[in-house]
Amino acid sequence: MSVFHGIPALLQAADPNMPIVSGGWFFFFTIVKMIVIFTIYMIGVAMLTLAERKISAWIQDRHGPNRVGKGWLQPAADGLKNFMKEETMPEGVNKPLFVLAPILSFIPALTAWCVIPFGAPWPTRWGRIDLVVADLPVGFLFILAITSLGVYGIVLAGWSSNNKYALLGGLRSSAQMVSYEISLGMSTIPVLLLAGNVSLNSIINQQAWGGWNVVNLTVAFFIFMVSAFAETNRLPFDLPEAESELIAGYHTEYSAMKFSLFFIAEYAGMVTQSALMATLFFGGWDVPFTARDNIGPFSKWLSLLSIGIFLAKILFFLFLFMWIRWTLPRFRYDQLMSLGWKFMLPLALTYIVLIAAVMLGLSAAGIEQGILYAAILGSVNLGMLIVLFAILDRGRIISPAYGRMHPKEVERLRQLDRQLEIKRRPIGAEGGEIMAIKVKVVERPVDDVSYIRATLKGMALTVKHLFDVQGRVTTQYPEEKSPISPRWRGTHRMLTTETGKARCVACGLCPTVCPANCIKLVPGEDEEGNRYPLVFEIDEFRCIFCGFCQEVCPEEAIHVGRHYENSEYSREGFVYDLQRLMDQTHPVCEMWDPEDPKGE
């Protein structure tokens, strides 16, 4: 075991000529680090909302936000909008918890950042500054502990909202996060075994020496990544807010900035998990092919480079989060649970035993951490990956709705089919005893059954669309309008005679035929005995735009028109009186083309 303790210790014994800043300067620089991180983090999270919308748009062959400052200021506009919106407080909520919940979901993701090292030590005149806010000796465990608290915010939000959908979302999320937290924690144990320590800086230093853990511990990375998706409630594991089932899940009742905090928390969690993946499995901030960033002499340029490398890794994982979100559909709840408990957890436990055994063997053989060590571990992982993806992932890892049936079940169905074959006759024919549908067992190709393959195939497709710049189409709405059918039935219009009077003779046919009862007509009569409408009102809110009024009108007076852009500040504004109907100028609907009455 001395080998494993020795290397990190060697690396930690950094440049003795450059002690850590101490005294007042220490506090000063810590506060500076906090402010810088907080600012960059918050701006980054805001820009992530834009990135998500842009990437989703590009994957779907759209342009995405391109209005406010060519799209770049969209997050600022969204933030401003959320501050201006009304804070709703539904009846029956538990007020203190309702207010506390968004805060509780946001703070843990932010706090986790104070132990993540983000760059090589920065030399100053007063000493060395470690680019981490607080270099705790229990660094990684601190992150586990703090991020596990994020679930409180979601559960409390769901419970305090006094809403069944919110409660279901909260319950789902607590079950999901508690389950996947276990495999998340278990998947990192091999990392800690290799590093021989739990502080994140020693994990990074160990990787600088012994190779990135993504090679050494590929399977652990796979488990960690899947669990990280579940922990952040991102697709394909976004069941807590599954909008097709639970409206918006735990934040159904939230509005304005409180809702926004949940949104920020989700992205903050994504950033934290991305940073963790980069740190634990991709070498963190380490600059490859040099040890100067680890043991000195330190330089500012090297520190800047290491920060850049770290940011690039985080951005890659954030992109991966979004890429997968816009590729995969949501899991079913039982699939989620069986994946977590029946597959991820046993796999993680097996993996710990396997890696510990390999490490013990290598230690006994006297091989030290280095290229050979990494190569052996890497080949062990490769073998395990082949087992996982070529053998286990055949409709067994998760059972999608179309999953392959058990061979015995297939045989049973075939047997049933053979039995029925004897008895099956055309219906009504003599001797017909049974009406049955032929059981057909389809052998599905591997592509359909393997989840991993299907995922990779989907990701290839989405990324193809992502970079398809030419194919992006978005109708730039107010300036550019989609063509509408000549038979479009929109806002009403009353046609007038040459003298400027309404053509309507108040015959009363349209209020009679109107299925929505939205036309109010009071007939009047002038001195010559001509009928005219005293009052003619159409409530455009009630109207279903069936166009019966136009069809039934004997005078061709009332029409539905090719116009749909109505907006008012009050409901009353949508009751159109006679004058307003006469003032409309939009083209009216051509109910049918006389030459083509069926609209073909």
Added chain:
Amino acid sequence: MEPHYPLFYVFHFYLFGVIALASAITFVTRKSPVTAALWLVNTMFSLAALYVMLDAQFVGVMQVLVYAGAIMVVFLFVVMLLNLGHPSELADARGGGWKLAATLIGFGLLSEIIVITKTKLPAQLVVARDFNEQQLQKLNAVGMIAEPLFRDYLLAFELTSVLLLVAITGAVVLGRGRAAGAR
């Protein structure tokens, strides 16, 4: 010989001590189970802070990780099973006899604490002021716990594991029995 602690340390000791005690009292007195559970979380947090101040970072973190996780399960029970809209019926401490007994036990514990703080510790329990810091340097945060746990107290540790295994088996049996009964 009273050791002198810096003001910073003393301030935070009393701060977290007061928070822990106040939260504990609120936890006991709240009628709503959800609120009570939240106050319990707060107590655990303050205790974790106190552990960290004793240079026992690992214990502090585990306090948050394990207890927050465990309380989460309590939460689930509260939310799923107990939230029936009648928190008053769930109120504990029934009858005067129980209250009296609880008070007596409380005073007993308090007097025990006072006695312990007044008496001189046995020599083998006394360690140097910077003992924890040295251990932290020599091993690491986890090693400080793991070293004695897996060397000096291995038997006790393994026995505890067996106890937990029994508990898990019991849970499985209970769960299976109910499912079989339903069928």
